[in-house]
Amino acid sequence: MLTQLVFTIAAYIAPVQALPAVVIAARRGDRLAFAELYRRFNRAVHGVVLARVRYVEAADIVQDVFAIALERLPQLAEAAAFPGWLLAIARNRAVDHVRGQKPTDELPDVPIEAPRSAEVAQVLVALRALPDAYQETLILRLVEGMTGPEIAEQTGLSPGSVRVNLHRGMKLLREKLGIASEEADEQAG
Amino acid sequence: MSKPDDYLWDRSGPADPDVQRLEQLLAPLAHDRPLDELALRRKRNRAPWIISGAVLIAAAAGLVLYLRASHGPCDGDAGFAFTAKGGTVGCANEQVARGVLPIGGVLDTGTATAELAIADIGIAELAANTRVRLDRNEANQRQQIHLERGRMHAKVNAPPRIFAVTTPSTGVTDLGCEYTIEIDAKGKGWIEVQSGKVELETTAHAVIVAPAGTSARLRENRAPSVPVVIGASPALRSAVTDWEQGTSDALPKLLAAAGIGDAITLANLAVLVPGDTSTQISCSAPCTDRDLVLNRLATLSPPPEGVTIHGALTDPALLERWRETIVAEQIVRNIEDGAAPKK
Numbered sequence: 001m002l003t004q005l006v007f008t009i010a011a012y013i014a015p016v017q018a019l020p021a022v023v024i025a026a027r028r029g030d031r032l033a034f035a036e037l038y039r040r041f042n043r044a045v046h047g048v049v050l051a052r053v054r055y056v057e058a059a060d061i062v063q064d065v066f067a068i069a070l071e072r073l074p075q076l077a078e079a080a081a082f083p084g085w086l087l088a089i090a091r092n093r094a095v096d097h098v099r100g101q102k103p104t105d106e107l108p109d110v111p112i113e114a115p116r117s118a119e120v121a122q123v124l125v126a127l128r129a130l131p132d133a134y135q136e137t138l139i140l141r142l143v144e145g146m147t148g149p150e151i152a153e154q155t156g157l158s159p160g161s162v163r164v165n166l167h168r169g170m171k172l173l174r175e176k177l178g179i180a181s182e183e184a185d186e187q188a189g
Numbered sequence: 190m191s192k193p194d195d196y197l198w199d200r201s202g203p204a205d206p207d208v209q210r211l212e213q214l215l216a217p218l219a220h221d222r223p224l225d226e227l228a229l230r231r232k233r234n235r236a237p238w239i240i241s242g243a244v245l246i247a248a249a250a251g252l253v254l255y256l257r258a259s260h261g262p263c264d265g266d267a268g269f270a271f272t273a274k275g276g277t278v279g280c281a282n283e284q285v286a287r288g289v290l291p292i293g294g295v296l297d298t299g300t301a302t303a304e305l306a307i308a309d310i311g312i313a314e315l316a317a318n319t320r321v322r323l324d325r326n327e328a329n330q331r332q333q334i335h336l337e338r339g340r341m342h343a344k345v346n347a348p349p350r351i352f353a354v355t356t357p358s359t360g361v362t363d364l365g366c367e368y369t370i371e372i373d374a375k376g377k378g379w380i381e382v383q384s385g386k387v388e389l390e391t392t393a394h395a396v397i398v399a400p401a402g403t404s405a406r407l408r409e410n411r412a413p414s415v416p417v418v419i420g421a422s423p424a425l426r427s428a429v430t431d432w433e434q435g436t437s438d439a440l441p442k443l444l445a446a447a448g449i450g451d452a453i454t455l456a457n458l459a460v461l462v463p464g465d466t467s468t469q470i471s472c473s474a475p476c477t478d479r480d481l482v483l484n485r486l487a488t489l490s491p492p493p494e495g496v497t498i499h500g501a502l503t504d505p506a507l508l509e510r511w512r513e514t515i516v517a518e519q520i521v522r523n524i525e526d527g528a529a530p531k532k
Contacts, residue, residue: 038224046220055218063225077327081348084365088346120214131524141197142208143215148198156348160493160510161517167194168521170208179207 020079027073034073038066041083044154045090047140051128052094061097065090084156126176134169137162268292268323269334270306278303295322298339307352308332311345316371324355340371359413360390366401375409381419384523386516389413397457400516402523415457418450418519425451432458440478444485452490453519456512458482464502477502490515 019040025033045065049058068089076085127135127142136155140146148166152159173179195202196209268291271278278285278301281294290296296303297320305313308326315321319339325331333353345352349364357376361368366385372378380387386400391412399405399416406414415429428443440462447455462478483498492501493514501508 035224042222042224043220050218059220059222062220062222066224078348084348088348116214120218123211123214133521133524142211143218145212145216145219147200158513158517160514161520163194163198164514164517164521166197168525170194170197173211174207 019082023073023076023079023082026070027076027079034066034070037069037082037086041086041154042066043144043146044083044087044140044151047144047146048087048090048136049094050124050143051132051135051139052091052098055124057097061093062090065093068093081156083154087155123177126173129176130169130172134165134172137165138169138173141166268294268326269308269332271296272304273298274302274304290321290323292323292326295320295337305334307334307343307345310347310351311343313344314342316340316342336370336372338372338374340369342369343367356407358407358410362388362390364388364398368399370407372407376407377409378407380405380407380413382416384520386520389416391461395460397460398512398516399457400453400519400523402519402526403453415454415461417454421451421454422446422448425454429454440481444481447485447489449489450522452486452515455482455486455489456515459486459501459508460512483508486511490518 022033022036022040026037042062046058046062049061049065053061065086069086072089076082127139129135130138137151137157140151140155141148146154148162149159151157151166152162155162157165193202194205196205268289270289271280271287273286279295279297279299280288280290290305296305296315298315298317300317302317303315303319305315305321307313310332313321313334316339319341320337321339321341322335322337323333324335325333331353332351333355335355337357341354343352343354343363344367345363345365347363347365350362352363354361354363354370356370356372356378357374358372359376361370361380364386366387367383368380368385368387369383370378370380380389380399381404382399382401384401386398389397389399389405389412391397397405397413397416403416403418405416408414414433417426417429424446425443425448428439428446431439432443443458444455459479459482462482464477464479480498480502483501487498492498492507492511496507496511501511
């Protein structure tokens with residue numbers, strides 16, 4: 001009991017607790033530790049869900065994903081595998097949600113006033129048309145505001161992969177949106 | 190000096206106006222909802238009912254099994270479920286069309302094909318004349334099957350290193366991907382990776398990484414060959430074979446035959462070649478085979494930031510970082526070539 005208490009306190013006094021320790025604490029039933037996991041990963045989960053699901057539905061699915069994670073956490077043997085495990089739950093939950101729904105364009109009720117809402121919808125459609133590896137990474141960067149190193153840490157991808165995904169994904173996104181890239185300008189010039 | 194995409198990477202360097210505009214446009218969509226404790230409780234409150242239901246179903250299933258009084262090794266529940274797609278499949282010497290392959294059990298497809306569920310993380314399609322054995326089934330830790338012969342197409346969606354396949358000559362560790370293995374009874378055959386990447390065991394100290402869009406030969410009683418991209422030139426393939434057979438001038442031929450798309454072959458070769466013996470070809474300075482490979486590799490795929498040829502020669506972690514970058518680039522190239530799995 002005392003060990004548990006000391007562990008829990010230590011987890012929140014320390015400025016940045018190592019992820020495996022937080023996962024282990026959450027697995028033992030420490031709700032503060034689980035809240036910390038939510039704090040660290042909610043944007044990543046939202047980004048992964050938003051790559052597949054309409055904006056207005058994504059936030060509810062994020063809550064579902066964490067509820068499923070809380071339930072299944074005791075089955076996760078390797079605490080360090082948490083990021084990949086959690087995002088796999090998010091992908092599966094998003095895919096399950098989309099199954100059976102008719103394909104549709106982004107709903108207009110994004111929290112943005114017209115005429116920018118139309119532009120947002122257009123960008124989301126273009127992002128979702130990118131190869132899987134790029135769309136998630138770019139959504140995490142452009143929507144959730146995460147940096148490349150943060151994306152690598154929270155997805156379990158290597159920094160090299162994330163950087164390549166961002167670079168190539170942005171290049172394709174520019175093409176889809178009809179934006180001339182600096183590289184293309186330089187080549188043309 | 191900053192790179193052109195530094196801003197896209199970590200917001201350092203000069204701001205890219207397109208990226209900045211998209212950031213501003215999309216920022217209002219970022220997630221900011223707090224954790225909904227009620228949603229968690231609702232989910233948890235359902236658990237006792239789900240458990241009660243599961244207990245009742247399990248009890249009913251147990252009763253049915255008991256009444257059937259047929260407790261063959263393929264009727265258990267501590268293994269991988271399988272279904273034959275035609276004909277009959279032998280599971281632990283019984284002819285059955287479906288069931289559960291128990292730990293230690295052997296599935297022989299004979300003239301039929303079968304589908305094996307890899308716990309809840311993936312599927313393995315087994316061709317006719319394929320024989321597999323389930324060696325381990327530890328949820329979320331390690332699931333391992335042994336492919337004795339035949340062809341298996343595996344598709345796995347799980348954290349790296351959860352699923353592994355052993356063959357008579359090597360071990361294949363899944364890093365989250367889709368791949369096909371075909372071998373004869375002596376372990377001779379090939380592996381082709383369709384998405385993600387796999388690790389192939391060589392010796393205790395070296396591991397080959399085969400990413401999407403590459404294939405490697407599996408050899409009898411020997412380590413697997415160095416992976417080559419699926420469209421590699423005949424000259425490169427031939428040079429790889431010569432190098433593996435120990436032909437004296439194979440290395441320089443291999444390096445000369447390698448083009449930009451072959452960086453993954455050289456990145457793996459760099460891990461395998463000696464780093465401390467002199468090379469057979471002329472070299473103005475004291476240099477090793479690894480030195481030669483890395484110098485050629487640098488012209489095809491420059492080392493990532495923070496890694497130099499010298500660093501990679503002296504620090505295995507830096508060499509691994511370089512290879513990891515090339516693996517990532519190969520996966521990306523494969524996606525862009527249209528080989529990526531569709532949703």
